[in-house]
Amino acid sequence: MEVKDLIELKNVSKSYNNGKIKAVDGLNLVVNPGEIFGFLGPNGAGKTTTIKMIVGILKPDEGEILVDGIDIQKNPIEAKKKIGYVPDEPYIYDKLTGLEYLNFIADVYGISEKERREKLEYFLEIFELKNAIGDLIQSYSHGMKQKLLITAALLHSPSVWILDEPMTGLDPRSSFLLKELMANHTKAGFTVFFSTHILEVAERLCDRIAIINKGKIVACGTMEEIKKQHEWESLEKIFLELTEK
Template identity: 85%
Template structure:
């Protein structure tokens, strides 16, 4: 569902290599965790996959479609939650959700059902008519998640999605991820919470200084590094 081949990205006229010739394959039905310290290249990689940043070299495909050749078709298949909930403060919550539903061509029936479900699940019903500028960070995060899932995309890409969520909403999001992959779809998310990644993910990749330094199932990675804890493996690899 997601395939990166030889993908690189530099800043400052090539002086800073944010992502350095990485290969990555994420299969249907997988929850894939993308781990790394701050500045490792996680968000840059995610922004290239969703089409917010161009890559310098390599090839990116989503659901078999090359993002360079057909970016709109790729974006139709993605639900994206960025690392910072920066949204249109002057809209109400319901105006924002309807705007996103219009962009993705979601029918009136489907949007009504999905909006009602998520508003109830995320406890947003009482605030959905208010301006987004009055929302807390957590409420904005829940609104963004709802907007990202409103068109039922086959690929969910989430950058630090648990940040700002209360325990109930974080639990619900993890449940939604599991349900999504049971339908044969894909979840790709970055997180700093290693316990969540260890418990939730089918596979993980660790990126450091722009390079993938470990990739596989938890069992494979623990076996390769002869450690029982993802935390210990992560610290040993990223401190080198």
């Protein structure tokens, strides 16, 4: 069976303020199975808008978005079943306990009691949340909320894992664990798509990256390919050169 691209954007555009602000402009992008794909760009470049369109929170003005071969606009429920999403801000139901929230997510995805018990045992152990899982989420720190969201995003074993600035608020140990989870996810033939401002992380972790500026992709490829195009400069220099234009 032919392996599908797990994320595909075809000529995707999105504007705000009655078309006056072009947040994303004719984006074409393919993300392959089994790769960690880094999405880089300065503030306001269109990263979060693109991610919110991929996960179905925003509708594009033009273009088509496929997730694991499913059109996110035509079949949103089926497409969203394939996605695990960690947003840039950990907005969660503060009046629920951590366990109530995770059980709610497990119910939404129809995860069996046995599977959810096994996965919760694993994630709560590695993220050191066991002692706090019965507390109200409103008492959690930013980092604890982030770890709860990461756990929720992986409960249903999504083929596409999408993270928007996932390292924010995480301590060094949790950041290391997150990178391990990302690597393990792609070893199973799945895809990780994440945005970050930490260029060193992108350079070490990603199989390919794209740099977006003013709503357009200005570079895309492996680190070796991008550096070769720019005479082997550092990613930081390439990033600054491409985003200052």
